[in-house]
Amino acid sequence: MSKIAVFFDAENVPSAIVPEIISFLSAKGDILFQRAYADWSVENTKSWQNQISKTPIMAIQQFHHNQEQAVDKVVMMDAIELAIKHDDIDIFALVASDNGYYSLSLRLRELGKRVIGIGEKEKCKPIWVNSCNEFTYFEDLEEVDEDILLQSEDKKDSNEFEDFAIEKFLEKAFDSTRLYKDTNTVLLSQMWESILRQKPDFNVRDYGKKTALEFISSFEDKFKISDDGKNQRTFFVEKLEKNENTASLRKQGKIKRRIGCYCIISSDDKSGDYFFYRNEINPEFKKEKLEKGMKVDFLVIKEPNPKADNSKDKNGRATDLKILK
16 A cells, blocks of 8 residues: 655645545545645635644644745745655645645656645636646545534434434445455455544444444445455455436435435425435536525436335435526
8 A cells, every 4th residue: 555645734724625635535545644734824724723633644843934935935845854864754735825845746756656735726826736747636536524424413303313424434445445456356454544543533333243244234225245256365345336227317306304415305206205416417517606595407327215114225225416596
């Protein structure tokens, strides 16, 4: 697994994008160093200070002393020093929209490091973008739902969402895990690492299970577990594909309830209710705020089953939601 060092120029990076950046980079390896640089005495860094209070990022103080690019210079010196001292760090992520970092990127590549640049699309010039091995814009990062497990919600209001929420959490962990060789499976051990990157204190005992294998195996309609047949077995996880028979059916309805990043949609045809996960909204409506009573059009991926014993199976599943005006 790749080892990653992340350097934030906090004076030209919005703090709100930090969870998305960490999620994006975590899918590429193990983040060992996270450093954010700024003059933290300046008023406009307060939002960053709030973010650092809940994210394990080391804050590096640098007064400007009437110098231009004072922060940039410290970032460059520290990154080069880290690259020379740590052969095990193979990826350097430079988070900044300041085009002057292109020279640091080139120097790191000369030292044998892979460089990932992340910045704002309108501000980043070609020389900065092209100096990196890979470049991603803030605007293209997938939104992160920090309440995906509903742990901060009132249990009374979120009970019927819990099973659905854990399914989405596991799907996200699977999707962020590298596929094994040329297969459509991932190693169970690596998927578990992805789970812990999302939530380091995740414990299967909270869900009545003893092992990761037992826990993921319990979602038999979402994942298939296999092994290599050897004495000391290696386990693989495959995500089961959605039912293609319902994948082309669209319906309309209204948002009935909303808790955190989830909604329940009541269909106009009275067929039942459908769970919906906010990140699966149609890209055209990504910036829209979903509200109770809102009229929507959605793609059915699972029909409701009114005879089911629990709400997870009783409700249907919806995706590709579009807002109707």
